[in-house]
Amino acid sequence: MATLSIPQPVPSPAEDAELLRKAFVGWGTDENTIISILAHRSAAQRCLIRQHYAQVYGEDLLKSLDKEISGDFERAVLLWTLDPAERDALLLNEAARKWHHSNNVIVEIACTRSSEELFAIRRAYHARYKRSLEEDVAAYTSGDFRKLLVPLSSAYRYEGAEVNMTLAKLEAKILHGKIAEKAYSHEEIIRILTTRSKAQVLATLNHYNNEFGNPINKDLKSDPKDEFLFTLRAVTRCMSTPEKYFEKVIRLAINKIGTDEGALTRVVTTRAEVDLKVIKEIYYKRNSVPLSRAISKDTSGDYEAMLLALVGRDDA
Amino acid sequence: MATLSIPQPVPSPAEDAELLRKAFVGWGTDENTIISILAHRSAAQRCLIRQHYAQVYGEDLLKSLDKEISGDFERAVLLWTLDPAERDALLLNEAARKWHHSNNVIVEIACTRSSEELFAIRRAYHARYKRSLEEDVAAYTSGDFRKLLVPLSSAYRYEGAEVNMTLAKLEAKILHGKIAEKAYSHEEIIRILTTRSKAQVLATLNHYNNEFGNPINKDLKSDPKDEFLFTLRAVTRCMSTPEKYFEKVIRLAINKIGTDEGALTRVVTTRAEVDLKVIKEIYYKRNSVPLSRAISKDTSGDYEAMLLALVGRDDA
Numbered sequence: 270m271a272t273l274s275i276p277q278p279v280p281s282p283a284e285d286a287e288l289l290r291k292a293f294v295g296w297g298t299d300e301n302t303i304i305s306i307l308a309h310r311s312a313a314q315r316c317l318i319r320q321h322y323a324q325v326y327g328e329d330l331l332k333s334l335d336k337e338i339s340g341d342f343e344r345a346v347l348l349w350t351l352d353p354a355e356r357d358a359l360l361l362n363e364a365a366r367k368w369h370h371s372n373n374v375i376v377e378i379a380c381t382r383s384s385e386e387l388f389a390i391r392r393a394y395h396a397r398y399k400r401s402l403e404e405d406v407a408a409y410t411s412g413d414f415r416k417l418l419v420p421l422s423s424a425y426r427y428e429g430a431e432v433n434m435t436l437a438k439l440e441a442k443i444l445h446g447k448i449a450e451k452a453y454s455h456e457e458i459i460r461i462l463t464t465r466s467k468a469q470v471l472a473t474l475n476h477y478n479n480e481f482g483n484p485i486n487k488d489l490k491s492d493p494k495d496e497f498l499f500t501l502r503a504v505t506r507c508m509s510t511p512e513k514y515f516e517k518v519i520r521l522a523i524n525k526i527g528t529d530e531g532a533l534t535r536v537v538t539t540r541a542e543v544d545l546k547v548i549k550e551i552y553y554k555r556n557s558v559p560l561s562r563a564i565s566k567d568t569s570g571d572y573e574a575m576l577l578a579l580v581g582r583d584d585a
Numbered sequence: 586m587a588t589l590s591i592p593q594p595v596p597s598p599a600e601d602a603e604l605l606r607k608a609f610v611g612w613g614t615d616e617n618t619i620i621s622i623l624a625h626r627s628a629a630q631r632c633l634i635r636q637h638y639a640q641v642y643g644e645d646l647l648k649s650l651d652k653e654i655s656g657d658f659e660r661a662v663l664l665w666t667l668d669p670a671e672r673d674a675l676l677l678n679e680a681a682r683k684w685h686h687s688n689n690v691i692v693e694i695a696c697t698r699s700s701e702e703l704f705a706i707r708r709a710y711h712a713r714y715k716r717s718l719e720e721d722v723a724a725y726t727s728g729d730f731r732k733l734l735v736p737l738s739s740a741y742r743y744e745g746a747e748v749n750m751t752l753a754k755l756e757a758k759i760l761h762g763k764i765a766e767k768a769y770s771h772e773e774i775i776r777i778l779t780t781r782s783k784a785q786v787l788a789t790l791n792h793y794n795n796e797f798g799n800p801i802n803k804d805l806k807s808d809p810k811d812e813f814l815f816t817l818r819a820v821t822r823c824m825s826t827p828e829k830y831f832e833k834v835i836r837l838a839i840n841k842i843g844t845d846e847g848a849l850t851r852v853v854t855t856r857a858e859v860d861l862k863v864i865k866e867i868y869y870k871r872n873s874v875p876l877s878r879a880i881s882k883d884t885s886g887d888y889e890a891m892l893l894a895l896v897g898r899d900d901a
Contacts, residue, residue: 388741391741392741399745404742408780425708425711425739427711427720429711464724
């Protein structure tokens with residue numbers, strides 16, 4: 270359910286690398302070529318192009334891009350061109366270093382990637398930053414947020430579909446009890462949400478809804494201004510309905526006065542090869558405007574062209 | 586610095602599997618053959634023997650062993666024959682389920698294995714138990730111990746040799762301040778010990794010793810009966826002087842009235858292929874008795890023979 274479209278037959282990495290090089294060396298830069306190649310290749314293909322480019326031209330493709338383009342367009346092209354694990358490592362590093370309650374990137378990445386993907390990100394983090402992900406998350410956050418974000422970003426959840434219903438009932442009751450006491454950062458809430466498999470957490474949240482009459486996120490909204498509750502709600506939404514979560518991030522980014530390009534670029538580049546097609550469908554249902562049209566309205570130039578190449582123009 | 590000795594040339598996995606099968610099917614069991622083969626093959630070779638045995642005889646070698654042998658001998662042979670990551674997963678599962686303050690197995694495995702090894706253990710844990718390691722550690726422990734053991738067992742520490750001395754000084758001061766306040770389970774102590782690279786933790790502990798006049802473990806002994814302090818000391822010892830830590834585990838296991846076969850078997854089987862040679866040297870220096878002789882004195886029969894085959898008889 271990706272939106273990525275790849276031409277058939279796909280040119281060789283050597284041809285792609287050569288065309289990209291030509292797009293850089295001439296008078297000015299040929300942005301159309303950059304988009305028409307990179308925005309229509311899979312992660313594995315982009316990786317081969319980067320390898321080939323470095324071998325033949327003695328420079329990392331990302332470095333050449335960095336010299337040639339700038340602004341939101343550059344950010345979108347660089348994020349997209351990176352290997353997905355490297356890209357998430359970069360996003361997490363930025364989110365940790367500039368950490369703020371309102372920034373849910375750590376939650377988003379920790380809770381919407383698979384266990385193996387999250388581990389690949391931790392490995393890429395070592396290679397790039399010479400530190401561990403959890404080390405930075407722990408160093409830059411504090412208090413209740415640290416208690417939640419460190420185990421979330423160190424998790425290696427079991428991914429089987431098996432569910433223990435007795436346990437789900439027991440833990441739904443624990444969650445309800447602690448929420449009723451307003452003990453939102455209680456270690457049992459954190460333990461349940463950060464260590465159980467996603468299938469088990471979903472069973473627990475379903476039982477919570479059935480047994481106590483409210484979805485947990487309604488009960489986690491007792492104080493709409495509480496920033497820790499905002500983060501907890503993001504955790505349960507990223508685990509239970511990730512596509513709806515991403516639709517909302519895009520919607521808020523577009524509806525914001527001035528557009529939140531950071532969030533828009535992040536969601537488009539990280540989901541184009543995963544589930545952006547579903548996110549687009551949800552966006553259309555929720556907003557009665559196709560996502561591509563909304564993006565066109567809010568962005569311009571090469572940045573607009575890059576996003577639309579990733580999102581696809583075919584939505585009606 | 587392993588003690589494992591492997592014959593040259595080594596027989597093929599097919600030959601080994603056949604001889605093992607013969608050792609099982611005859612009248613009684615030929616324990617000498619089991620020892621002479623399995624105790625003298627590397628982890629990779631044992632894995633091939635298991636694969637070959639399963640293919641030809643339609644049964645897992647471990648299951649056949651389980652039917653034929655028993656007691657401490659069985660435990661030693663089974664633990665040894667397992668793949669190292671599977672073996673650690675099994676030890677951790679037992680330690681979590683029967684968790685008790687006095688049992689340092691979780692600390693020992695989390696702090697003496699490399700980051701990649703610890704991750705391989707977490708993967709093996711998924712496969713074998715259909716749950717995650719941190720899920721079980723969190724579910725079976727509580728209070729301060731949980732606060733420490735969950736991040737320890739989820740860690741993926743950076744493994745480079747780079748050390749930030751400014752940070753080491755800063756964090757030595759934090760550790761000293763919290764220890765002086767007797768805030769032993771303070772989140773900053775836990776953050777420093779569970780997220781920093783081993784090289785960084787060592788630099789911090791060295792600076793602590795230089796700056797404050799005591800090794801940290803001396804300051805962590807203010808109340809010798811405090812079980813959490815006992816666990817914290819194990820963390821720093823496993824990270825800074827793992828071979829000395831293991832020597833002490835063996836020494837206490839042997840000196841105990843009745844011998845602690847569980848601990849003795851665990852250390853011998855988990856270290857024979859890693860650093861048991863160094864541990865033996867330290868043991869001899871500390872006790873003036875070669876480890877093989879101490880083991881002979883305290884154990885008997887096939888169990889003794891298995892341990893001695895792994896430890897090596899050549900120490901004087």
